Amino acid sequence: MKKTMNIIFTAVLSLAVVSGIQAQSKNNEAEVTFSVSVDCDHCKKKIMNSIPHEKGVTDLKVDLAKKEVWIKFDSKKTDKTKLQKALEKLDFTVSEIVPKAEKTQQQTATGCAATCRSAQTGGCMKAAATKKSEE
Amino acid sequence: MTKKILLLSFTCIIIISAKAQNTPPAKDTVSYTLNEVVYSAAKEGNYVSKIKPVKTEVITNAGLCKMACCSLAESFENTASVSVGYSDAISGSRQIRLLGLAGKYTSMLEENRPAMRGLAAPFGLSYIPGQWLESIQVAKGPGSVINGYESIAGQINLELRKPTTEEPLFVNAYIDHLLRSELNVISSLQLNKKWSTAIFAHGSIDAQKHDGNSDGFMDEPMKRQLNFSNRWIYLVDNGVQWRFGFSGLYETREGGQMHFDKQAPCNPLTNNYGTNIDNTHINIYSKTGYPLADDNSSNIAFVADYTYHDIQSFFGVKEYSGTQHSAFLNLMLYNTFNEHHKLITGLNGHFNDYNELLNDRWFDGVNPNVPTVQDLSRRETVGGIYSEYTFNKDEKLVFIAGMRLDYNSLYKWLFTPRVNLKYDFSDNIIFRAAAGRGFRSVNVITDNIGILATGRQVSIANNLKLEDAWTYGGSLMFYFKCFEDEKAYISLDYFRTDFIDQVLVNQEISSTPNLYDKVHIYNLNGRSFTNAYQIDFSSFPVERFSVTATFRYNDTRADLQGQGLTELSLVDRYKGVLNIQYATRMNKWVFDVTAQINGQSRLPNFVHDDQKDHYSPVYPMFFAQLTRNFKGLLVYAGMENILNYTQNNPILSHDAPYSYGFNSSVIWGPLMGRKFYAGLRYTIFK
Numbered sequence: 153m154k155k156t157m158n159i160i161f162t163a164v165l166s167l168a169v170v171s172g173i174q175a176q177s178k179n180n181e182a183e184v185t186f187s188v189s190v191d192c193d194h195c196k197k198k199i200m201n202s203i204p205h206e207k208g209v210t211d212l213k214v215d216l217a218k219k220e221v222w223i224k225f226d227s228k229k230t231d232k233t234k235l236q237k238a239l240e241k242l243d244f245t246v247s248e249i250v251p252k253a254e255k256t257q258q259q260t261a262t263g264c265a266a267t268c269r270s271a272q273t274g275g276c277m278k279a280a281a282t283k284k285s286e287e
Numbered sequence: 288m289t290k291k292i293l294l295l296s297f298t299c300i301i302i303i304s305a306k307a308q309n310t311p312p313a314k315d316t317v318s319y320t321l322n323e324v325v326y327s328a329a330k331e332g333n334y335v336s337k338i339k340p341v342k343t344e345v346i347t348n349a350g351l352c353k354m355a356c357c358s359l360a361e362s363f364e365n366t367a368s369v370s371v372g373y374s375d376a377i378s379g380s381r382q383i384r385l386l387g388l389a390g391k392y393t394s395m396l397e398e399n400r401p402a403m404r405g406l407a408a409p410f411g412l413s414y415i416p417g418q419w420l421e422s423i424q425v426a427k428g429p430g431s432v433i434n435g436y437e438s439i440a441g442q443i444n445l446e447l448r449k450p451t452t453e454e455p456l457f458v459n460a461y462i463d464h465l466l467r468s469e470l471n472v473i474s475s476l477q478l479n480k481k482w483s484t485a486i487f488a489h490g491s492i493d494a495q496k497h498d499g500n501s502d503g504f505m506d507e508p509m510k511r512q513l514n515f516s517n518r519w520i521y522l523v524d525n526g527v528q529w530r531f532g533f534s535g536l537y538e539t540r541e542g543g544q545m546h547f548d549k550q551a552p553c554n555p556l557t558n559n560y561g562t563n564i565d566n567t568h569i570n571i572y573s574k575t576g577y578p579l580a581d582d583n584s585s586n587i588a589f590v591a592d593y594t595y596h597d598i599q600s601f602f603g604v605k606e607y608s609g610t611q612h613s614a615f616l617n618l619m620l621y622n623t624f625n626e627h628h629k630l631i632t633g634l635n636g637h638f639n640d641y642n643e644l645l646n647d648r649w650f651d652g653v654n655p656n657v658p659t660v661q662d663l664s665r666r667e668t669v670g671g672i673y674s675e676y677t678f679n680k681d682e683k684l685v686f687i688a689g690m691r692l693d694y695n696s697l698y699k700w701l702f703t704p705r706v707n708l709k710y711d712f713s714d715n716i717i718f719r720a721a722a723g724r725g726f727r728s729v730n731v732i733t734d735n736i737g738i739l740a741t742g743r744q745v746s747i748a749n750n751l752k753l754e755d756a757w758t759y760g761g762s763l764m765f766y767f768k769c770f771e772d773e774k775a776y777i778s779l780d781y782f783r784t785d786f787i788d789q790v791l792v793n794q795e796i797s798s799t800p801n802l803y804d805k806v807h808i809y810n811l812n813g814r815s816f817t818n819a820y821q822i823d824f825s826s827f828p829v830e831r832f833s834v835t836a837t838f839r840y841n842d843t844r845a846d847l848q849g850q851g852l853t854e855l856s857l858v859d860r861y862k863g864v865l866n867i868q869y870a871t872r873m874n875k876w877v878f879d880v881t882a883q884i885n886g887q888s889r890l891p892n893f894v895h896d897d898q899k900d901h902y903s904p905v906y907p908m909f910f911a912q913l914t915r916n917f918k919g920l921l922v923y924a925g926m927e928n929i930l931n932y933t934q935n936n937p938i939l940s941h942d943a944p945y946s947y948g949f950n951s952s953v954i955w956g957p958l959m960g961r962k963f964y965a966g967l968r969y970t971i972f973k
Contacts, residue, residue: 194452194453194454197972198453198972200873200874200916201916201918201919201970201972202918202972204872204873204874204875204916205917205918209873210872211872211873212872212873242972243973
């Protein structure tokens with residue numbers, strides 16, 4: 153029995169260490185944050201089901217409260233536009249949130265902020281409303 | 288000791304590796320990151336609700352995915368609040384315990400409608416497949432008066448997957464090493480803006496006979512189950528909503544001796560012993576909500592629910608059959624006067640018609656089939672009026688006072704007061720208190736189905752009373768920072784239940800010295816109480832790594848005939864649960880390990896001959912599961928009862944199934960050994 157326990161813990165432990173090492177060896181990583189029309193757990197589930205499997209995506213976080221999706225990616229394999237399209241393909245309204253420093257630079261260059269689209273309500277609003285009413 | 292070191296090093300290395308993954312971004316990457324990230328790891332596992340006025344543990348869909356969770360019973364394996372045990376070693380009936388009290392004292396609700404009541408109770412925990420569930424809410428204490436007077440220990444509300452969820456197809460397939468297999472198919476369809484429907488189908492088969500302890504009896508019965516459900520939601524923009532649906536189930540289970548053949552009759556002369564239990568269950572419901580004010584500050588709701596249940600069974604030469612028709616009606620009027628005051632008033636009706644027949648046949652040593660027929664039929668109608676007032680001071684102080692007055696056709700007038708209080712000393716310290724009364728009418732056989740799997744006669748006293756109890760208690764929750772987790776918490780609970788009237792089931796009374804030939808069912812004469820203490824800890828110390836730990840202690844005693852105030856038998860004194868979950872980035876791999884320590888319980892006095900108190904051993908249980916997420920597909924594999932721990936000799940006198948000594952209801956531990964399983968969940972999103 154001790155042997156079985158040891159095998160299980162060693163297997164889990166090895167996988168955890170390997171995944172840690174892999175994470176440290178990544179280069180060319182970039183990040184982007186999108187404002188996305190997510191408003192329910194189901195939306196989050198939908199994104200978590202799809203975007204992690206897009207080429208080049210190395211990490212992803214969904215903040216339902218802020219309606220934001222943060223993606224870390226390998227810039228050699230994908231780019232912000234492709235990621236935005238992948239999110240839009242899931243029927244979300246998506247706009248990039250440009251960090252303040254970068255935003256000032258862009259405004260100086262173009263005279264116009266890159267993103268100002270507000271998230272619109274999607275099909276999930278209905279689910280959110282339903283959930284609320286059930287509570 | 289070696290195990291402790293292994294566990295400790297395992298935990299440390301996972302924390303280190305998680306930290307490595309969480310190293311700050313390289314300088315050339317965009318510096319913007321989310322300030323307050325909702326971790327993509329399964330943060331929504333099991334948690335104690337911060338906002339609910341009643342102490343409520345929520346087991347979410349993510350929590351349900353930590354284990355195979357084939358049935359509702361298995362969904363409680365990683366919570367200490369609820370214990371799940373077998374009622375006997377033959378029928379496979381599983382029963383829960385909350386606050387140290389048998390499951391019959393917990394009100395089971397399906398989306399706030401009464402469920403698994405009456406004849407459906409003994410096997411009800413296997414009637415709702417775990418994969419159909421969206422979440423489970425376990426509320427301790429008497430709770431609300433809205434749904435009736437029944438809950439004494441607490442309420443368990445089951446939320447099923449919703450028709451409005453945009454998942455046109457969900458498929459779950461499961462198999463274990465004993466070839467128990469299961470298939471669930473769910474389709475949620477939004478037909479237009481107003482109409483949505485969900486179709487649920489389940490089939491499971493457990494056709495393999497298995498006798499791990501070589502006592503000649505199957506460890507679990509062979510089972511076949513088919514469930515179907517169709518639910519609808521109609522939503523209108525002005526707030527009108529209508530939810531309705533139906534569900535149907537057929538289940539058959541066959542147990543007993545390994546060589547038992549259902550076609551050959553059970554016979555005391557040949558020692559041929561087996562059981563067969565067939566259940567049919569139908570439920571139809573409708574819930575309507577109608578706003579009475581534009582701002583929805585006032586609305587009216589009507590709930591109607593009908594349940595039919597049929598059970599046909601035999602246990603050796605004993606036969607039990609029953610049919611139940613139940614109707615539940617509830618008319619509620621919600622009024623929110625302002626942000627501080629809310630009032631719910633309503634009318635409630637509950638109709639129950641039970642037709643039950645017990646043929647308690649026995650073997651007198653010569654005649655193998657002496658019939659003893661007992662008609663247990665009853666018709667019980669309850670009509671009630673209730674009111675529940677809520678005072679809410681900026682969510683910091685919430686006080687709920689409810690009362691109801693019911694007229695029961697068998698037990699006359701019943702008054703049920705209940706109060707709940709929640710006070711936030713600060714954002715990080717929350718206090719809750721609850722007190723209230725509950726009643727319950729007994730179903731002698733289905734509350735105690737295990738007594739049929741014994742060689743004893745069932746002796747039922749005349750004029751069994753309505754069970755009547757007061758439950759009171761409170762909890763304190765402390766939120767604090769634990770490494771990266773700003774909202775780690777420790778929760779402390781204490782609840783006490785005092786019975787005024789209770790129906791006791793006692794197998795410890797001997798007719799003559801050392802002759803235990805009857806199961807006695809009678810009214811409590813004296814005291815009966817339970818003290819339940821619990822401490823919970825939950826934290827996500829580093830990203831994607833969670834730890835939850837719970838420890839519960841119970842002290843359950845009653846005045847038993849001939850024994851005085853005695854610790855109730857087969858109630859575990861304590862239980863501890865530790866769950867550790869680690870997920871790699873984006874949950875591509877998820878590792879779950881659950882460890883349980885199960886405390887001793889007093890064994891009934893007839894198990895040993897020396898008239899001393901004997902206790903079951905303390906035993907650990909380990910569970911582990913590995914989950915891999917692909918696009919649309921989730922594959923999982925795991926192991927239950929890793930240490931392969933089983934109760935020795937779960938069936939007393941298994942070699943003489945028609946003797947008085949034959950008893951399969953003395954169960955304190957696992958009946959099944961180590962189990963390997965694997966499954967998949969496939970989802971198509973809209």
